[in-house]
Amino acid sequence: AVESDTAEQPWRRVQPAFFMVDAKPDSPPARLLLAPLSSLAGTVLDDNAEPLLGVAVQCMAVKASPDGPDYVPARTSRTDDRGGYAFLDLPPGDYVVRLAGEVSSTYYFVGSKLNPNNDHRGVQPVYYPGGDSPATASVLHVGPGERVTADFRQATEPAFDIDGWLAGFSPGAWTRIQLYRDG
Secondary structure (H helix, E strand, O other), rough: EEEEEEOOOOOOOOEEEEOOOOOOOOOOOOOOOOOOOEEEEEEOOOOOOOOOOOOOEEEEEEHHHHHHHHEEEEEEEEEOOEEEEEEEOOEEEEEEEEEEEOOOOHHHHOOOOOOOOOEEEOOOOOHHHHHHHHOOOOOOEOOOOOOOOOEEEOOOOOOOOOOOEEEEEOOOOOOOOOOOOOO
């Protein structure tokens, strides 16, 4: 539901509102204005215009803060066999889209079964339309009920399996592992 003055002034940003409705047989009618959800979709193709299956795509909401924009993870999706992805239930707002940098083949070998030939491919993390950081990303303004498109064409490169054991940590505690490339 939205505040009533927002419906009369469509240029204003949609603000959520909460109403108590007493639903009885003799209760008066209640009118609730609903804000339509938005969607963001696209395709991910490689450098030969072939679709990439299983690429993780992240949608991040852009929120204003005193220190500059904050990028808040909103949704994650994976591309289908045609390279397509979609975020169908987004509230209206500003978003950036990012290829997370891995394809499905890298997940086939997580755990005890490594790829003996190490012959699968992956993609570098990239922000739409082709930058390497949120600051270089195009902010997509998604209005109520709009469908916005963000297509990627990204070169693949060899991807490698990394195997190891984690020791010296507290079980159940939050742990973060980062792998750095090129130093």
